[in-house]
Amino acid sequence: MALDVGKFIKAPEYDIKIITHRDVFQASACEEDRFGDECQEMSALIVLDAAEMKRMGIQDRANVRLTSNWGSVVVRARASPREEQKGMGFMVNSPWVNTLVSDETTDGIPAFKDIEAKITISKNGITGIQELLLL
Amino acid sequence: MEMTEPITWTCTGCALLCEDIQVHIKDNKVEKVEHACLKGKARVYGCKHTAISTVDQAEVDINSAISQAAEILEKAKNPLLYGWSNSTSEAQVAGIELAQTLGACIDSTSSFCQGITINEIMNGSIPSCTLEEVREKADVVIYWGADPMSSHPRHLSKYSYFPRGELRQRGYEEDRTAICIDVTQSRTAKICKAMFFSIPPGGDAEFMRALMDGLAGRVPKLSYDFDVKRILELAAVLKKAEFGVIFAGLGLVYSIKEEFDLILEFMSTLNRFSNFSLIPMAGHFNMRGFNHNLHEKTGFIHRVRFTKNGPVSGVEYSVVEQLKHGADAVLVVGSDPLASLPLSIARRLKDIPLILVDPCANLTTRVADVTIPCGASGIEVGGTAVRLDGKKMDISPIVQGDGLSDEMVVRRIMEEVS
Amino acid sequence: MAFAVALLSRTKQYTECPPLMEEDKYQDSRQKLKNILKPMEGAEETGLIIHEELCSGCGNCVVACPVNVANDPHGSGRGFGPTNEKVIFRVENGIVKAANIKECRRFGKDRILCRACIDPCPTEAIEFV
Ligand code: SF4
Ligand code: SF4
Ligand code: SF4
Numbered sequence: 001m002a003l004d005v006g007k008f009i010k011a012p013e014y015d016i017k018i019i020t021h022r023d024v025f026q027a028s029a030c031e032e033d034r035f036g037d038e039c040q041e042m043s044a045l046i047v048l049d050a051a052e053m054k055r056m057g058i059q060d061r062a063n064v065r066l067t068s069n070w071g072s073v074v075v076r077a078r079a080s081p082r083e084e085q086k087g088m089g090f091m092v093n094s095p096w097v098n099t100l101v102s103d104e105t106t107d108g109i110p111a112f113k114d115i116e117a118k119i120t121i122s123k124n125g126i127t128g129i130q131e132l133l134l135l
Numbered sequence: 136m137e138m139t140e141p142i143t144w145t146c147t148g149c150a151l152l153c154e155d156i157q158v159h160i161k162d163n164k165v166e167k168v169e170h171a172c173l174k175g176k177a178r179v180y181g182c183k184h185t186a187i188s189t190v191d192q193a194e195v196d197i198n199s200a201i202s203q204a205a206e207i208l209e210k211a212k213n214p215l216l217y218g219w220s221n222s223t224s225e226a227q228v229a230g231i232e233l234a235q236t237l238g239a240c241i242d243s244t245s246s247f248c249q250g251i252t253i254n255e256i257m258n259g260s261i262p263s264c265t266l267e268e269v270r271e272k273a274d275v276v277i278y279w280g281a282d283p284m285s286s287h288p289r290h291l292s293k294y295s296y297f298p299r300g301e302l303r304q305r306g307y308e309e310d311r312t313a314i315c316i317d318v319t320q321s322r323t324a325k326i327c328k329a330m331f332f333s334i335p336p337g338g339d340a341e342f343m344r345a346l347m348d349g350l351a352g353r354v355p356k357l358s359y360d361f362d363v364k365r366i367l368e369l370a371a372v373l374k375k376a377e378f379g380v381i382f383a384g385l386g387l388v389y390s391i392k393e394e395f396d397l398i399l400e401f402m403s404t405l406n407r408f409s410n411f412s413l414i415p416m417a418g419h420f421n422m423r424g425f426n427h428n429l430h431e432k433t434g435f436i437h438r439v440r441f442t443k444n445g446p447v448s449g450v451e452y453s454v455v456e457q458l459k460h461g462a463d464a465v466l467v468v469g470s471d472p473l474a475s476l477p478l479s480i481a482r483r484l485k486d487i488p489l490i491l492v493d494p495c496a497n498l499t500t501r502v503a504d505v506t507i508p509c510g511a512s513g514i515e516v517g518g519t520a521v522r523l524d525g526k527k528m529d530i531s532p533i534v535q536g537d538g539l540s541d542e543m544v545v546r547r548i549m550e551e552v553s
Numbered sequence: 554m555a556f557a558v559a560l561l562s563r564t565k566q567y568t569e570c571p572p573l574m575e576e577d578k579y580q581d582s583r584q585k586l587k588n589i590l591k592p593m594e595g596a597e598e599t600g601l602i603i604h605e606e607l608c609s610g611c612g613n614c615v616v617a618c619p620v621n622v623a624n625d626p627h628g629s630g631r632g633f634g635p636t637n638e639k640v641i642f643r644v645e646n647g648i649v650k651a652a653n654i655k656e657c658r659r660f661g662k663d664r665i666l667c668r669a670c671i672d673p674c675p676t677e678a679i680e681f682v
Contacts (some may be wrong), residue, residue, distance in 0.1 A: 015338060018501075019318055019319070019336060020340070021282060021285065021319075021321070021386075022282065022285045023285050023416075023608065024173055024174050024284075024285050024286070024288050024609045024611075025173065027174055027177075027286075028173045028176070028177035028647070029172050029177075029284060029316070031174070031177040032177050032180070032183055032184070032473075033177060033180065033182065033183040033184065033472070034184070034495070034496070034497050034498065034530060035184065035496075036183070037279075052312055055367065059495035068531065069478070070446030071478055071479065072268065072424040072457045078527070082320055083535060085318065085319070085333075085335060085336075088318075088319075088336065090319060093452075093472070093475075095473065095474040095478070095498060098474070098475070098476065098477050098478050098481075099478040099479075100479075101477030101478070101479065102477065103477055103480045105455055105456075107392060107450055108246055108438065108454075108456055109246075109248060109251075109392055109452045109455070110247060110455060110476070110477045111245045111389075111481065112247070112385075112389065113336075113385065113386060113389045113390070113476070114336060114337065114389070125311040129498070130479070132498070133498060133502065135478060135482075155633045155634050157634065167645065167646060168645075168646055168647070169643065169644065169645050170612070170634025170635075170643070170644055171610065171644070171647060172609055172610035172611055172612065172635070172644070172647060173608075173609045173610045173647035173648070174609075174647075175610075175647065176610065177646030177647070227630060253614040270631070272634060276628055284609075284675040288610060288611040288612075289612050291611070291613060291673075292611055292612035292615065292617075292631040292632055293612065293633070295617075297613055297616040297617050297632065297673060298616055298630070298631050298632030299622065299631060300624075301629075306617075306622070307617070322675035323675070325675060326613075326672075326675060342597060345637055350605055365610050387573060408608070412559065431610050551577045
């Protein structure tokens with residue numbers, strides 16, 4: 001049987017710490033239509049330091065898979081217009097990033113703003129809102 | 136086009152509850168809204184997909200949905216009533232009564248948000264003030280782990296930085312200093328320019344201790360790279376403040392929640408040298424109202440269980456713990472837990488009987504066993520709410536709805552269970 | 554040259570140059586000029602451009618503009634929505650609208666290089682060209 005070498009060459013994975021925040025444009029779009037394209041476009045998004053992206057070989061607007069111990073989603077990567085702290089990614093509060101948050105709490109407050117995950121380039125399409133429900 | 140006389144409205148888009156909005160109505164529809172930000176505009180125009188009454192995802196009349204909800208809750212041994220931050224105080228009070236009737240747990244989104252801060256303010260451990268005082272008097276404002284430009288868009292323009300106040304007549308550039316402490320240069324940080332202090336994630340506690348050292352005239356020490364001179368300069372600015380305010384965001388609260396007493400210590404140290412208040416950046420329009428209303432009834436602000444011996448409170452009654460292990464039926468009012476809670480926790484909602492009361496279809500309605508639509512608070516339904524600084528505000532409806540209010544839905548369920 | 558000055562001061566539009574618009578041999582120049590002038594499209598006489606898609610309706614410019622403050626001291630000056638029609642900025646349907654532009658401090662004979670609406674904008678939605 002011929003060995004499919006490509007199958008074993010995985011795109012490199014990098015550790016990343018995700019910080020969540022709010023955004024008025026996304027909040028307004030999702031208030032209007034939670035299932036709309038605009039809400040998804042502004043939510044399924046991770047912003048990274050441009051130099052870091054280069055180092056990781058991730059192009060602006062490329063799809064990336066984010067995986068934590070609790071879940072995995074494909075979102076779009078965008079370069080931050082300013083310099084960001086290294087090893088960090090920023091995501092707007094949304095069901096997409098919430099798939100990555102741990103269920104372990106001692107005080108009833110999940111670690112929404114301190115998410116350890118791995119990031120890797122993905123050939124898959126962005127996880128749709130309907131798919132999130134099936135996860 | 137004939138001009139309509141506008142109605143003055145209090146916006147329920149966020150807990151700033153801006154009371155100066157002008158809404159033009161024609162044929163019971165919103166035609167134009169003035170002075171509201173984009174978020175408020177989205178709120179006033181409402182959602183595109185409204186909820187419909189369903190049982191097992193099939194459309195039914197609202198009475199059947201209410202009866203089914205009552206049956207589920209009555210059968211449950213350990214029901215949880217959750218949400219409430221997007222409801223008027225009147226609906227919240229009805230919810231608390233229903234929890235009492237059922238012997239249920241009741242909790243709100245404040246459980247994993249600003250509840251911890253609001254609790255300390257309500258018991259007097261942290262000094263606070265009103266937004267009007269901020270506008271009239273504040274000369275130093277700190278946005279700590281908070282980005283109001285993204286979460287409460289009119290915060291700076293209406294109260295905390297730009298307006299002229301009684302004691303701040305010369306405008307923001309001369310009369311006020313805005314400071315931002317955060318992990319990234321947020322939109323708010325941008326406005327604070329050189330007074331933006333960039334700290335590493337989780338670095339808040341250390342920064343706070345360093346600032347206390349600076350205030351007390353000691354040389355601050357930090358484990359991460361930070362120019363100590365800037366901390367000393369900041370301490371000097373804080374010392375000179377006549378009326379200072381800290382707006383505590385979730386960035387700060389989450390970062391130091393394990394040693395929350397540090398905020399108390401920081402505030403008392405700060406107030407040995409200066410005059411500072413703290414205001415929590417509650418998000419949903421009536422998050423704080425739930426805390427006040429529950430406190431009035433039970434002495435606790437959230438995470439309550441009604442037992443035979445009266446109400447008890449504890450982390451085990453929090454929405455997160457109850458969803459992980461505990462609740463065997465859930466009533467959600469005005470929230471979308473499948474979207475806003477960690478999926479690792481919210482997933483369990485698919486396995487237990489779930490009732491949702493909401494004006495809009497959302498992620499949770501897609502898995503709910505029973506959905507009951509209600510009028511949107513502040514749009515079709517009036518009442519009262521508590522602003523993020525604790526001030527009680529009147530909310531009047533602007534259009535006539537044809538459905539029940541969330542308060543009425545809860546009361547109808549109550550009639551059927553008792 | 555007079556036409557070029559009029560173009561830049563926005564008293565004339567490039568579309569008002571008949572040969573440029575009609576003759577095919579000017580097609581390239583027409584496109585070039587269009588690109589050069591692009592940032593000025595939609596600009597008021599003072600050069601004010603509002604990028605509506607970037608505006609969050611926060612009202613910072615409404616409250617910070619000295620003309621708003623002077624003409625509506627108890628409304629915009631105090632952080633509220635404008636209470637009269639004499640202001641430059643007001644927020645409608647969640648987005649800022651400009652009027653009475655001639656009152657702008659960048660305009661007229663005692664003009665100053667005011668930035669009181671540009672700097673407070675969190676999203677760089679206001680620009681002068
Ligand atoms: S800041 Fe909040 S309350 Fe004020 S208009 Fe915007 S959404 Fe409404
Ligand atoms: S430049 Fe100054 S006067 Fe002109 S609109 Fe902006 S803030 Fe107002
Ligand atoms: S300051 Fe900028 S974002 Fe805010 S209302 Fe004015 S133009 Fe819009």
